[in-house]
Amino acid sequence: MLEAELILVKKPMHDQEVPVRQAKRDPRHVTLRDVARQCGMSLTTVSRALNHPEFHKEETVERILSVALELGYNPAYHDSARRLSLRRHGIELLNHQIALVFPQDFAYSNYFRLLFAGIWDVLTPAGFGLVLLKSSSFVSSQLPVSFARGEIDGVIMHVTPSDWYAAITKLREESNFGPRPVMSLLSNSIPGCSSVEVDARCHGYLAVKHLLGLGHRAIMYQIKHIDMQPLWHISERVAGYQQAMQEHGLDPAIHLIPVDIGAAYWEIANEPKQHHLLSALPAVPRSDDHPLLVQLRRHPEVTAVLAHNDASAILIRHVLDFIGIRVPEDMSIIGVDDTDPMLDAEGRNMLTTVRLPLEEAGRLAARELIRQLTDKDESQQESRHFLPTELIVRGSTAPSRR
Amino acid sequence: MLEAELILVKKPMHDQEVPVRQAKRDPRHVTLRDVARQCGMSLTTVSRALNHPEFHKEETVERILSVALELGYNPAYHDSARRLSLRRHGIELLNHQIALVFPQDFAYSNYFRLLFAGIWDVLTPAGFGLVLLKSSSFVSSQLPVSFARGEIDGVIMHVTPSDWYAAITKLREESNFGPRPVMSLLSNSIPGCSSVEVDARCHGYLAVKHLLGLGHRAIMYQIKHIDMQPLWHISERVAGYQQAMQEHGLDPAIHLIPVDIGAAYWEIANEPKQHHLLSALPAVPRSDDHPLLVQLRRHPEVTAVLAHNDASAILIRHVLDFIGIRVPEDMSIIGVDDTDPMLDAEGRNMLTTVRLPLEEAGRLAARELIRQLTDKDESQQESRHFLPTELIVRGSTAPSRR
DNA sequence: TTGTACGCGTTATCAG
């Protein structure tokens, strides 16, 4: 109670002094000419002193600078004039504005918020604004006007295999965006674009190797996204599974069992919309004939499941709970991403998973984009970066009973 | 396996045809003059036909429009020229750019992502770009250049009681932002700004009334944020608690017990950074002398706890687990926000909570801002909107045993 | 209904 009242009292009381919106904006803005007049110098000199001080006496520059400051000259305000003038000489200024294209309402998924956090982390301190775009509308409808206005300096995008071609074509065809840099972030590698990628083959390899080391011999893996989105890089990942198997002298065709657990088989709990996609998705299998259960009955030798990502892993565990299979005692589960926690009884994350360096990937993409925008020489260079992944062993995997 | 290979094959093979970045941009841009020449008309006519078609014969307008289209005239590209020209007559164009000021790395909290989702939902289809700003740096350091350039049309912000004054002063003092509209979203009501608010008194009232109806008579409530941020509107909320008590003929001074569960008392599990603030915060009380436990020992009559928000509710539940107090059998818990699930054994959300219409609030703020930016007449009008809250009863509250 | 003329504020060029 004390605390509460203290805060109430602290509330500022200067309602009167708050600068309120005025009816009219100050119509008189300081221009370079004003500064020149005040200095008794020519307009040209002032402009040059500000942009290329090396051509002038230090004394002159200082003088001009101080007058400009005193008069409150604000070059940013006259940006349009500068741009117009510069255009004559074929010079385009940076707008410090980046477009971010994400495939879904990113605010609902940990995966994208982490990517975003990394990007933001770099872009914002560097003075770049961010324009967020949904890739679905990006591909299907007109590009936002900002592109036509040439306000977008570059793009960071995360596109599906089916979308990337349409997206890049649209971008390159907008004459006012045309040749500017595009970064593909954890998605396809696109001709003419830079990219930040992870080795999907490695995910699979690491996960299976871990399971084999624990004595597991029959492993099930997920081949459909819960939300029916295409699974990115699934073939690379499967190649990784197979490689690990073969290194152990096992035949992937026998020891790897695919399972489809698409959306059709789930009954999403009837919660307010804001819960549907949050990390702890409340969902239960529709019934006893959920394909996961069917497959498990058909392959009783299976002791481990490779989920496509953490969210899937969590759902799969719910299904197992449903029929009394315990994790990790009866069945091991591995996720991918390290974005969503699978909670144990103490509220701790027990999910063994392949960690993707998402924030770092976002940061790298942003840094690389800024570099291309800034470095005069290298701006034509596309770059490709590969980030390592790491297996995080927690409690959802255990030695096989068999 | 089949699926996987199918997707691989589907990958587009047109690497050759992809429009790649060209070395030089096309230097020749179509101007109004080009259009005029092609039409055999004057520059003025063309300009006016495009901006004020009502002054011209329909025939003329059509002709000009078609020529402009044919030549590929792009007005957006010549934005700076238009702005420069318009400025002479004191006209400022919209930039279709809104700044969003949030108090922390919003990507980590469900609360802010829901607000954001609502805002985005409205702003993006309307063609507005979003610049995201952290309020800490917003208050402490220089405003981003975009403000000085006059590129920001308006601001939506969520500020703490201690920050709002500094924030609004800074904004109003930037002559190039000056009088433009500012929306306060679920934070303070600020003089000269519009706001979207919820009635905090109502939160408290609803929650306590529900508990009293279940027979609870001694109720504990949280007076410090886990992360030591100030608690917004705590006094209003407490007023709500008290009102409900009094309506039941109970003395708040006796039946309401405050408890401080600030950060000092928690040991955040040593997880990779990306987990620290995710919805299911893995945290345990530092020891047996956690203030919550101390207070519970001192007040054995307490049968219910009012958490400040859902995240706190979840933490509090962990503490109770720690000493074997079951929810809701031994103790009822109520959260606020309806943003984070408290999971039961089946993975369903069991948290009774006061639901804040966050997405709706975001949408409303965005819509209102656009209205002010667009409506010529009303642009000087500040607005205040109040949104209703709703008690969502789930499983974390039950009749009192006592 | 249409055309003429001017200036928005800056910058690079070129001549001193």
Next chain:
DNA sequence: CTGATAACGCGTACAA
């Protein structure tokens, strides 16, 4: 080292 000048492309008074 400094100054005069000519655009950049547009939109609007004003005159016709």
